[in-house]
Amino acid sequence: MENQGQKKKDTNKIYFLIAVIVALLGTNVYLFFQKNKSDQRVVTVNDDKTALQTELEKLETELEQANSSTGQLSEELKVKDEELKAKIAQLRVALGKGQLTAGELAKAKEDVKQLRYFVNKYTGDIDQLQKQNAMLTGERDSLKTTVTSVKQLADNLSKKNDSLFVKVKAGAAIKTSSLQIGAFRSRTSGKEIGVTKASTAQKIKVNFTINTNPIAEKGTHDIYMRILDPAGNLITGEGGTFVANDQELQYTYKTALEFNGEAKNFTIDWNNRSPFQVGNYTVILYADGYTMGRGTFALK
Known part of the structure; x- marks a missing residue:
């Protein structure tokens, strides 16, 4: 148990x-x-x-x-x-x-x-x-291109206007076809007779006809005359200067005439203060900034 x-x-x-x-x-x-x-x-x-x-x-x-x-x-x-x-x-x-x-x-x-x-x-x-x-840059560049194009166009138009102005100015200048030049002396009576000898010549007469020009300025035009002696030297005369054909030139004689746009005959008398020389002389007329006409004469 x-x-x-x-x-x-x-x-x-x-x-x-x-x-x-x-x-x-x-x-x-x-x-x-x-x-x-x-x-x-x-x-x-x-x-x-x-x-x-x-x-x-x-x-x-x-x-x-x-x-x-x-x-x-x-x-x-x-x-x-x-x-x-x-x-x-x-x-x-x-x-x-x-x-x-x-x-x-x-x-x-x-x-x-x-x-x-x-x-x-x-x-x-x-x-x-x-x-x-990028879009604004593109627009700016496009605008620059447009401005450049417009400026170029404006420059071209300005050049054309300048060219047109020059042409109009040249076209408005009075011109003559030819000059008839003769040497003269005065008698005691006062009568002038033509001569061909340098020893007897006292003055010259420049006869010319201004051509019809409806766009020419109506009124008084200054006429400048340059006379080159047989040696090619300028006879200074009054000795003043003027501008023609974009050049400053000295003139022999200056006068003025009235022109109304219609063809008209004119005569310029010029007395030489010194004796004439034998040989060929050249006479050039200028008006309105351009050559108006030219001619020659000879003295024996």
Whole structure:
């Protein structure tokens, strides 16, 4: 009876030990699975942090590229650029923490998502600004081309007008077909007779007819006469100057006549203060800035 009681006690101890062992095994199994879950959670958190940090670096690079491709940002875009850079810096600080709670991680993900939206919109605005600048540049270049063309046209018209003015001015100048020139001397009676010898010549008469010119100015016209002696030297006479054919010239004699546009005969008398020389003389008349006519005469 005593042996049976002892056996019963030993059996109970064995059961107890088995129960303890089973409990320990169960605890170990539970802790093992919990540890795996914890390791998996840490790995997931670390992976998420790395992905978010990579995304931030990508966003920051896109911002830099967008800014570098634009010469000058508007005030609105400058403000948005500063806001985005500040937000990136803020998220870097948050992700740089040693530990992140699930709530902090979820908020960081949402912030990065919103940041991506704003960066896309920001770069889109810059792209639109570049297109507008390109369009404005094209319009400016086109306007420059137009201005250049208009200026060139204006210059051409001005040159044509100048040329036309010169032609009209030249056309309005009075002209003569030819000059009839003769040498004369005066008798004691006052009568003038024609001579051919230089020793007896005292004066010359220049007869000419001004051609009909309806566009010539009606009224008084100054006439300048240049006389070249047989050696080709100008007989200075009065010694004044005038401009004709874009040159400043010295004249021998100056007079004036009335012209109304119709052909008319005129005579100019010129007395030589010095004796005439033997040889051929040239007489040239000028009016209205142009050569009017020329002729020659000879004295023996």
